[in-house]
Amino acid sequence: MSTLNLQDIPRVKNISKEEFISNYYKPQKPVVIERFIEDWPAYTKWSLDYMKTIAGDKIVPLYDDRPVDYKDGFNDPHARMKMSDYVDLLKSKPTKYRIFLWNILKEIPQLQKDFSYPDLGLKLMKNLPMLFFGGKNSHTFMHYDIDLANIFHFHFEGKKLCILFDQKQNDYLYKIPHSLITREDIDFSNPDFNTWPALKNAKGWKCELNHGEILYMPEGYWHYMKYITPGFSMSLRAIPRRPKNLGKAIYNVLIMRHFDNFMRQIKGQKWIDWKNEQAISRTNKSF
Template sequence: MKLKLQDIPRVKTITKTNFIKHYFKPQKPVVIERFIDDWPAYSKWNLDYIKDVAGDITVPLYDDRPVDYKDGFNEPHAKMKMADYIDLLKREPTKYRIFLWNILKEIPQLQKDFKFPDFGLRLMKGIPMLFFGGEDSHTFMHYDIDLANIFHFHFEGKKQCILFNQEQTPYLYKIPHSLITREDINFKSPDFEKWPVLKKAKGYVTELNHGEVLYMPEGYWHYMRYITPGFSMSLRAIARNPKNLRKAIYNILVMRHFDNIMRRIKGQQWIDWKNEQAIVKTHKHFNT
């Protein structure tokens, strides 16, 4: 048995009017295949180019190890020179990923390679973020702390994306006081005997190729797996739905600080309790 996933709709290109009507207002994902053909980044951005312009910069790296109470919120697991990291990506599979790397802050010249597109939303221009990963590396299933509208541009190679909207949260074994599901769920090939409620979840799937952009609506859960080494850039616009905006403010101002305090007070006991509650609450809700 597999996850209940439907293919994300694809269009070659799209107008602002059609994007707002067919995808933003109904909050549905879409892949736009040929939207950035006129960007210099379309022809320039690959791993070798990033190595040339950013090779001497030390970057934070993350892997898929279980959360430890000693780790702070989004605290990196290692650091490496970008040149060495890209050599690693091209040499062999690695679990190390770069997560939320602000390119404008580190390499302002890269701004010349792309434009902020007009999708009818006010994009946050100060925080375009890059994400890198090696073959078969992946993120945990999660949603972003600010529940933003996200435009995810992919470069080099191929990347699998699995999405769920917030209505599917009861089926995903969400960890309390966090933005992630149980980390030991393999969304590539889930064990439904261990995670029976996951069979009820209905989501979306696609594979992104170089130059394609995925629109992820507000608060969508997403799991990203690098089929081959590559990288992506996310541009974001704040949540418009008042409920999502309130939740974003709570996550940023309250939730993450509360979680860090509880880690310091209770240590690993807090992490273990949260992991257990993800199962207890999910199965209790569905009487499994």
């Protein structure tokens, strides 16, 4: 098995605001906080069965790991299903279908009673608590978020592999130009270094998240998530404070996304193919 150059993300049982800001936010380093939410109702209540009970009739958008197609709209789902049926699917067999960016406040407002917004020194966007679900062995592509936010990722039920890189590793990751993802045919849990030799030079972080643990991902960190068992997570986010990252976020939202959509409409699949080729040629030149 090929292994990336990854160090374990530091773990703490609990943490104060001052410790978090000094040890992790200011140096922009990730951390797993193991016992921070044990007083939340969600800690004991939230499970796949509970989500089935409370949201079973909701129609949820589902995504798999098919490559980006020029006809796809921004975040268009690949399928839809009742939450009750989706949970049954997750628990019955492995599936590639995932839910991401599912807004709790919009879909199931009463879930907000089960958690609170942690005071760790960053101003969280309270209108954007998002849920993410996945089945065994389903995964997200390596990507970073369009707003380069600071992210607190709370995991529930089961176990999840998380691999992170900071933006300094971009030259080695086969980043797709005018986009927020790497080549989609890279398996970051078991990479083929013969095909993707530059990955040997990338230095990153890894952890396995368990129920009730929080992963802090600093501004603009690349992240790849693979569900070792069926489960789900919630993300809370805070806008980037560093001027360079805030500038990138504004550019991504106002310019880059619209330019990419425009080029898809004009050039179709040729634009996607060109970007994929550029990811290889640019990375090979860099390393």
